[in-house]
Amino acid sequence: MTVKVVHVAVGVVLQDHKVLLALRPDKLHQGGRWEFPGGKVEAGETTAQALARELQEEVDLAIAGSTAWFELQYAYPEKTVLLDIHLVQDFTGEAKGLEGQPVRWVPLSELHQYQFPDANQPILDKLLSEFGNPLRT
Numbered sequence: 001m002t003v004k005v006v007h008v009a010v011g012v013v014l015q016d017h018k019v020l021l022a023l024r025p026d027k028l029h030q031g032g033r034w035e036f037p038g039g040k041v042e043a044g045e046t047t048a049q050a051l052a053r054e055l056q057e058e059v060d061l062a063i064a065g066s067t068a069w070f071e072l073q074y075a076y077p078e079k080t081v082l083l084d085i086h087l088v089q090d091f092t093g094e095a096k097g098l099e100g101q102p103v104r105w106v107p108l109s110e111l112h113q114y115q116f117p118d119a120n121q122p123i124l125d126k127l128l129s130e131f132g133n134p135l136r137t
């Protein structure tokens with residue numbers, strides 16, 4: 001049996017040791033968890049294009065570009081996702097939840113207080129190991 005894999009562009013948007021999180025509405029898959037903004041890559045789009053579109057649509061940020069960071073595949077009971085994670089450090093605009101969702105700039109040192117989709121643990125680990133060094137400000 002072939003499993004359909006949903007390709008998702010995920011943006012880790014960083015500014016001053018803070019990362020942008022948005023709360024997934026309860027009715028959605030993994031609802032009530034805090035996510036890195038992003039969404040499904042549509043036919044004919046590159047991941048970077050999909051990410052730029054999603055960040056504009058969801059949190060009102062215009063990004064100047066993004067850097068592919070790493071990918072991870074995760075099998076939820078109901079679907080399998082391929083998270084294509086990009087770093088974003090160059091953008092304009094003030095982040096706001098255009099779909100009514102709360103958004104927050106969260107210091108890396110406070111990430112452990114948030115609940116994320118089950119697939120996200122490797123993203124959090126890598127974020128803290130590469131950017132979370134409190135000795136470097």
Ligand SMILES: Nc1nc2c([nH]c(=O)n2[C@@H]2O[C@H](COP(=O)(O)OP(=O)(O)OP(=O)(O)O)[C@@H](O)[C@H]2O)c(=O)[nH]1
Nearest residue numbers: 008010029030035036037038039040081117118119120
């Ligand atoms: N955006 C985002 N999606 C994630 C993360 N972690 C994770 O497992 N996902 C999963 O990736 C899938 C696609 O994300 P999405 O719901 O944002 O897709 P989308 O914006 O295109 O939504 P739509 O289909 O309602 O238009 C969801 O099943 C979601 O649970 C994350 O950190 N950010």
Ligand SMILES: [Mg+2]
Nearest residue numbers: 037038039040
């Ligand atoms: Mg989305």
